[in-house]
Amino acid sequence: MTDILTETRGPVTLITIDRADTMNSLDFAANDALVEAWRRFDADPEARVAVITGAGDKAFCAGADLKTYTIDFANRPAPEFRQRYTDGPGFGGITRNMEIGKPIVAAINGFAISGGFELALACDIRFCSPNAEFALQDVKWGFHACDGGLIRLPQIVGLGHAMEIVLSGERIDAEHAFRIGLVNRIHPADQLLGKAMDYAAMLASRAPLPQRFAKDVMRRSVGMTLEEALRLESRSFYDLGGTQDIREGTTAFREKRAARFRGD
Incomplete structure (x- = not known):
């Protein structure tokens, strides 16, 4: 056991x-x-x-x-x-x-x-x-x-x-x-x-990819200068731009329905 x-x-x-x-x-x-x-x-x-x-x-x-x-x-x-x-x-x-x-x-x-x-x-x-x-x-x-x-x-x-x-x-x-x-x-x-x-x-x-990206930014930004941390946050947001999660989320918002996230 x-x-x-x-x-x-x-x-x-x-x-x-x-x-x-x-x-x-x-x-x-x-x-x-x-x-x-x-x-x-x-x-x-x-x-x-x-x-x-x-x-x-x-x-x-x-x-x-x-x-x-x-x-x-x-x-x-x-x-x-x-x-x-x-x-x-x-x-x-x-x-x-x-x-x-x-x-x-x-x-x-x-x-x-x-x-x-x-x-x-x-x-x-x-x-x-x-x-x-x-x-x-x-x-x-x-x-x-x-x-x-x-x-x-x-x-x-x-x-x-x-x-x-x-x-x-x-x-x-x-x-x-x-x-x-x-x-x-x-x-x-x-x-x-x-x-x-x-x-x-x-x-x-909720959308799993933004959760993972956000968690990564919050962890990695500890000890960085403000400028470095803000750049990391911005880069992470840019990387989300090509994902299915963001497309589904914005589409669901326009269609006034619950989002169905796949995590990709």
């Missing part, structure tokens, strides 16, 4: 970390299974949006399963570890070295701690339940985040809020997370997944 469940609901792929007994923490096997789930989603032309969540109502993902990680880390030769987990995909797959252009929504049902927090940060949109808590606790144990937390968190919430979270290692609750822009919306726990899936279905009805 796999620890990573995938379900297809039309154009939306639901990915569930099914390790509630370990607060949905990931051991090496579960991490590898999640990487493969992302690869299948990315390669499937019919899959337009993904939603990721954790089983149960206590945790989205509590990071690495340190009991098994400690054993596996010690038994793996350094070159193998580096090839698979440093040069390869990061924790949970999408945190490092795995660029997916399709929208990804996180439904955060409880704790998102350390690597689990970094996994949520690597998603494009984050919904959470009122009992959600977030933390990068690494400084309590003598290290710091290494799967995108130090990079993505300041981009999402600003440097001051990121410094507070990273340097203290303290948890913040759902209301705090919403206030600083870490999560987009808070939904009651029994409605969270349904709301996330409905939102994903709405995203899947």
Whole structure:
């Protein structure tokens, strides 16, 4: 039985970390299974949006399963570890070295701690339940985040809020997370997944190529000068000019009907 469940609901792929007994923490096997789930989603032309969540109502993902990680880390030769987990995909797959252009929504049902927090940060949109808590606790144990937390968190919430979270290692609750822009919306726990899936279905009805192009521009423009970033945005818009998506969208607008996008 796999620890990573995938379900297809039309154009939306639901990915569930099914390790509630370990607060949905990931051991090496579960991490590898999640990487493969992302690869299948990315390669499937019919899959337009993904939603990721954790089983149960206590945790989205509590990071690495340190009991098994400690054993596996010690038994793996350094070159193998580096090839698979440093040069390869990061924790949970999408945190490092795995660029997916399709929208990804996180439904955060409880704790998102350390690597689990970094996994949520690597998603494009984050919904959470009122009992959600977030933390990068690494400084309590003598290290710091290494799967995108130090990079993505300041981009999402600003440097001051990121410094507070990273340097203290303290948890913040759902209301705090919403206030600083870490999560987009808070939904009651029994409605969270349904709301996330409905939102994903709405995203899947939009034009997929402009979504991918826009996501690429927003990612790549970080660190650019304003002039460089505006040029990148303009070039991306120009490249959309010859696509079926823009022809269908403008035609649907003129004909006052819903657009039927094909993603080409």
